[in-house]
């Protein structure tokens with residue numbers, strides 16, 4: 179039996195069942211976020227390799243810092259598996275300084291390029307031909323790539339259906355009463371997979387909307403009176419005052 183987090187079993191998938199069930203509430207939340215923020219058009223990248231590099235560099239930092247590091251790599255002519263493979267660790271570390279944790283991130287970029295050359299002839303397209311769960315297992319075997327980074331690459335790079343869980347997902351959906359903050363990454367991901375159709379455009383847009391909402395509204399101290407999800411949220415009314 180597939181596990182679920184914090185909601186009733188037996189609810190149908192989004193698109194097939196709406197109303198008070200978990201799938202219907204997830205779809206309603208998606209539509210409210212889309213109405214409020216509009217299509218996000220993620221992932222912001224020129225090409226698949228830049229997307230994968232961005233997924234690594236965005237770990238523990240704001241996107242604005244990633245953009246500076248990506249610009250540095252492109253200006254140096256290193257935004258390719260060959261470029262990363264041929265660069266020294268010191269050179270890479272200097273270029274990705276704006277993204278923070280630059281020594282570790284330089285090593286992670288190196289480990290990605292090494293993996294691509296050792297197992298896919300340096301071709302990201304070859305990796306993307308591997309279907310789940312194989313592609314996920316391969317990515318998770320690369321040093322420095324964890325579940326969130328792997329799933330981001332699978333969804334936005336390989337265009338395969340997977341739900342990306344991040345800190346914004348955890349915070350927002352915990353407050354919405356869907357899941358426990360103590361749930362593991364895999365439990366949360368399974369909860370969404372159980373209730374959403376494996377629709378790649380929907381999954382891409384939903385994750386992007388959760389991020390923009392989490393950054394701007396459902397912050398550590400949430401701005402509930404301005405939240406498009408207020409009517410769905412058991413936590414919000416307590417913060418809006420009488």
Ligand code: SF4
Nearest residue numbers: 396400402405411414
């Ligand atoms: S109402 Fe408040 S707590 Fe609930 S989702 Fe919105 S911002 Fe977050």
